Amino acid sequence: MAEKVITIAQQKGGAGKTTLAIHLAIAWSQRGKRVAIVDIDPQGSLTQWHKIREKRFGEGYTGVTFSALSGWRVATEVSRLRRNHDIIIIDSPPHTETEARTAIRSADFLIVPVQPSPTDLWATKATLDLAKNEKVPVRIVLNRIASNSKLGQTIAKDLPDLAQTTIGNRVLFASSIMEGRSATEVSPTSPAALEIKALAEEIGHILKITNDSEDYEEDKAESA
Numbered sequence: 001m002a003e004k005v006i007t008i009a010q011q012k013g014g015a016g017k018t019t020l021a022i023h024l025a026i027a028w029s030q031r032g033k034r035v036a037i038v039d040i041d042p043q044g045s046l047t048q049w050h051k052i053r054e055k056r057f058g059e060g061y062t063g064v065t066f067s068a069l070s071g072w073r074v075a076t077e078v079s080r081l082r083r084n085h086d087i088i089i090i091d092s093p094p095h096t097e098t099e100a101r102t103a104i105r106s107a108d109f110l111i112v113p114v115q116p117s118p119t120d121l122w123a124t125k126a127t128l129d130l131a132k133n134e135k136v137p138v139r140i141v142l143n144r145i146a147s148n149s150k151l152g153q154t155i156a157k158d159l160p161d162l163a164q165t166t167i168g169n170r171v172l173f174a175s176s177i178m179e180g181r182s183a184t185e186v187s188p189t190s191p192a193a194l195e196i197k198a199l200a201e202e203i204g205h206i207l208k209i210t211n212d213s214e215d216y217e218e219d220k221a222e223s224a
C-alpha cells in the first residue's frame, strides 16, 4: 500500500482539527496501520495529548509515531516518515495561512472540520481555496452536529466535497483526549467511537487504505 499523508486544516480556531487528528490516528492504528502524527501547531495540544499517552502506556508504546515541529520543516519530516508509515496525519494551527499552505502542500488529502455555525462556514472558504490551489483532494467534515440540526442541513446543502459521515457533539471526544486516549479505546461501541470508525472507513476507502486483516480474509475466501 502506498503511504498517505493527510493534513487537517481549518483557519477557524476550535473547529475540531486536533480532535479529528487524534481520533483518526488511533482508529487507523487499531486497524493495524503504521500511523505517524505531526504537530505543527505551536499551541501543542496534540503534543500534550501524546505526553499524557506516553505516561499512560510508556514511551514507544503509544501506538503512533509522534513529532512536533515548525511548519517550514514539515516537508522534510513527511518525506522521512513516508519511508516506514502507512498514514501520516498533520495537525495544523488556526489563523495562519502560511503554515496551513505548507501542510496542505505536503499532503495527499485534506480534511476540514466545520462546526455548524456561520463563522466556521465563512472561515472554511480560505482553507478550501488553499486546497484548490495546491490541487489536493478534500473532504469537509461536519463536527459537533446534532443529527436533526436545521442549520447543519442547510450548511450541508451548500458545501461541496462533504464527507457522508458527520461527527456529533459528544463529551467522550474531549474526556478521552484528557486521559491520553481516544473514544474508540475508552468505549469502542459508543456513538462517538462508531462515528470515528465510520469516518476512518469513509476516508480510508477514498484513499484506498485497505484493512490488512480484511485483505487476509478476502485472500482466504478467494483461495478456498
Ligand SMILES: Nc1ncnc2c1ncn2[C@@H]1O[C@H](COP(=O)(O)OP(=O)(O)OP(=O)(O)O)[C@@H](O)[C@H]1O
Binding pocket: 010, 012, 013, 014, 015, 016, 017, 018, 019, 020, 041, 043, 045, 092, 093, 094, 143, 144, 145, 167, 168, 169, 170, 171, 173, 174
Ligand atoms: N465532536 C465534538 N464533541 C465534543 N467536543 C468537541 C468535539 N470536537 C471538538 N470538541 C472540543 O472542542 C474544543 C476544540 O476542539 P479541537 O481542539 O479539536 O479544535 P482545533 O480545531 O484543533 O482547535 P485549534 O484551532 O485551537 O487548534 C476542544 O475542547 C474539544 O474537546
Ligand SMILES: [Mg+2]
Binding pocket: 017, 018, 019, 041, 045, 091, 092
Ligand atoms: Mg488544534
